[in-house]
Amino acid sequence: MKIAVAQSSSVKGDVNANIDNHLRYIHQASLHDVNYLIFPELSLTGYEMELAKELAFKPDDVRLAPLVDAVIKCNITVGIGAPIQSTGLEKIGLLIIHNTGEIETYEKIYLHEGEDVYFSSGDQYRLVQLEQESIANAICADTINPAHAKTCSELGASIYVAGVLVTPNGYENDAKMWASYADEYQMLVAIANFNKPSGGLAAAGKSAIWFKGDLLAQAGESQDALVIAQKCDGHWVGEVHEVPN
Secondary structure, X not given: OEEEEEEEOOOOOOHHHHHHHHHHHHHHHHHOOOOEEXXXXXXXXXXXXXXXXXXXXXXXXHHHHHHHHHHHHHOOEEEEEEEEOOOOOEEEEEEEEOOOOOEEEEEOOOOOOOHHHOEOOOOOOOEEEEOOEEEEEEEHHHHHOHHHHHHHHHOOOOEXXXXXXXXXXXXHHHHHHHHHHHHHOOOEEEEEOEOOOEOXXXXXXXXXXXXXXXXXXXXXXXXXXXXXXXXXXXEEEEEEEEOOO
16 A cells, blocks of 8 residues: 655646646656555645636546546546635635546635635545545645544544645644644644745645654655655555656
8 A cells, every 4th residue: 555645836827737747746656556646735726826716627627637547547546636616616625536537526624814715615524445544635724723633533534645835934833733643643644745836835845744643754845756655564664756857
C-alpha cells in the first residue's frame, strides 16, 4: 500500500496546462506503484477564487477525460483540487478519480476567512476504501479545525490526507496540528502543498507525511516532488522523489 502527496504548482486559470502537469505527476507516481495520490488545494485552476465560477467543474466534465484515461491506464486513484459547480456558490472540492474511472467528490467543510465570498461549505465527509485502509479526505482549513480530524477518526479513518495552500508564516503551527492528529488518532497524516505562489499567496512547500506523531518524510520548499508513504509489515516508511520535467 502506497500513499503519495504531490508537491506541485499551478498556472493561474490555465486548466489545460495544469492538467498536463497533473499527468506528469500521475505518470511518475505510477512508476513508484502508488495506490492513492493527492494534489494541492484547487490544483486544476490555482488558488484563484475570483475564477472559480468561470472554471468550475462537474464530475462528468469533458475536460477531465485525459486525467480519467491516465488514472485507468496507471491503475491509480487520484484526488485533484478543483472548484465544483453547485447550487448557489461553488464549492472548494476534491475530485476523486478512481482507477475504474468512477469520480466522487469531496467538498471542503471549513472555509478560511474570505473564501465565503466565492464559495459555500460542504457538509459531507468522504472516506475512500483502498485495500485494508480507510482514507479520509480533507482540504486546507479542514485540517486546522480539530473537529474535522476527530470526526474522520470516529468514522474509522486510518489515513488522513489533504491538499492545502499553506504559507511560510502559517506552516509551523499547522504542521504541529497535523503531527498531533497522527499521534492522537494513530492515523497516517499526509499533506500536499504548493511549491510556488498561487492566488497572490506565498507557498511553504514542505509537503509531508506523519505517523504516530513522527515525521516520516518531507519535501523541500520548492521541489517538484512526490512524498510517498509505504506500509510494510504493519509499519509506515516514507521517502521523497523528485518529479522530472
